[in-house]
Amino acid sequence: MPALSVVVPCLNEEGTLVELHGRLHEVAAGLGLGQGGLEVVLVDDGSTDATLDLARGLADTDPSTVVLRLSRNFGKEAAMLAGLRAATGDAVALLDGDLQHPPELLASMYTLLTTTDAEQVVARRDRAEDPFVRSVLSRLYYRLVNSLIETVRIQDGVGDFRVMSRAFLDALLALPERNRFSKGLFSWVGFPTATVSYRNVSRGEGRSAWTLRSLLNYGIDGALAFNTRPLRLLMHLGGWAVLAAVAYLVWLLVGYLLHGVTQPGYITTIAVITGLSGVQLLAVGVMGEYVGRIYQEVKARPSYLVHEVIRHEDGGSDDGTGGVG
Template identity: 55%
Template sequence: MLISLVVPCFHEADIVRRFHSHVAREIAPLAPTAEFEFVYVDDGSRDATLDHLREIAATDPRVRYVSFSRNFGKESAMLAGLRHADGDAVVIMDADLQHPPELIERMITLHSQGHDQVVARRTRAGDRVTRTLTARAYYRLVNRLVDVELVDGVGDFRLLSRRAVDAVLELTEYNRFSKGLFAWIGFPTATFSYENLVREQGRSKWTFGKLLNYGLDGVLSFNNKPLRAALYLGLLLLGCAMAYTAWIVGDALVNGVETPGYVTLLVAVTALSGVQMVMLGVVGEYVGRIYYETKRRPHFLVSETNTSPRPAPGASPYPGDSLDSLGESVARTTPAA
């Protein structure tokens, strides 16, 4: 059985060699039962990450790499890795060694028992209390909204069978939220927990702003309940306005007309304006997603690679598209050995 290890990289020059050596050492005992290939995806790094990948590929024939023309984000990097992976099963893991390579053997064992997805769920041991509480509150909220179940601690570190990979590749939307996509495709899934590890080198690329945007993607990608909430809120405000109007008219008929207070008027106008802006923002987010989908742009552009993608599992979603419809419409070059 061929196992593909898909590894997105962004500014990992300080650790990618150590990562490769560590993983190669861990999978060596598995050689009698499985073959391995490495699929590294350089997400437009501006450091020496690509240079290291070239050198690793020159010394290890199992290594394949894809380099983007610019930074397209981790979602695009994972998509590119899945498209270039030839394995009967694919393991997605980060290059910072926070995903323990020692767990690959356990994943393969669970996969051999009939599971199409084997998910490693990290504990929150060692995390800041504020981050733990925020994450728990987010998952409780998002699971009340989205159409799939998202589990706290479950990320991209997982094994996917070939049919699970092909199912993910058939989902061609531009705005991708992989946690939701993995949950949406279903298939038999096994989950186990592992203790979170400290990043060995460098800093996390996930700033507060990126985490916030990623969280919003999770809320908006798998439901239309915010739009339904806007409708319900509009009906509620309309009912309140009609009741208030009836009260004002009745009070005027009984007690006569009095000069209304400006404070009440200003508060009402300001509050309703704020609600309208929020609702317009929600609608705008959905319209913006439709806008990006209709552009039919590729998910990423490849500037250099020593490999080629697998044929698409299904027909191209856009008539007239060629192989470049896989999200790689750019000339690909392979450097001389």
């Protein structure tokens, strides 16, 4: 069993994969892990460039490298889950393949994990080089999410980059849900946690797969994944709307008694109908999100399908048909 497994979800990482692989082995050598002490799990999440070919070449020449080829693009959450389930090390690290998570930081993180009572060590990046608008929006988002979530707290700047003990990982993998929001799950599991700070690093090559739309959807996932408070807020909003309507009716009645009918009220009627319709659509949308998540869970489809498992000792690859998660 290796001392450290490193899980790397890969989506079109042909420009950085080989460099990342080499730097991971340098880190392992610096830690003195020795032969068989490192396992590198590369998860190809439906890449359309040469990522799979490069990963296959690394597995063919390096016994410590295992490649999981998913049957299509299932998204980063599914790719992370597949890699974490395949990892066999006593400690398991998770980092991105674009070099924005510096592999050299793993040395101090792994040392901290093995020399303290921490069950996970997370890397927290600063936002010194982030654009001002993005930095402000990020802080506002985390404040909003933490105000909604009832059971966990999510730190700004803390992502998926972390090193976990086997006990922590076993607890994480025991969670059966399919709509996974890993930032929240990592916090929900609990256990003693240590934090290592690092400076933000630019992407090694290529463009990020995160678009404004995907970031918005991810933000919605974070807001809804660990609480039902939005439903409660809608109930409060409905209550205030009713009170406002009653107050308005009283105001109209008083005006009628004092002054009689002074205007037909067309604009008022349209404004009230439009406002209440917006509230109703908002309520239906929020409830629909929760119902949709229940629907996905009830269907119980796997989070991913493994098409191929590529290992050095096989001299090639295994048919992964039937490998699900």
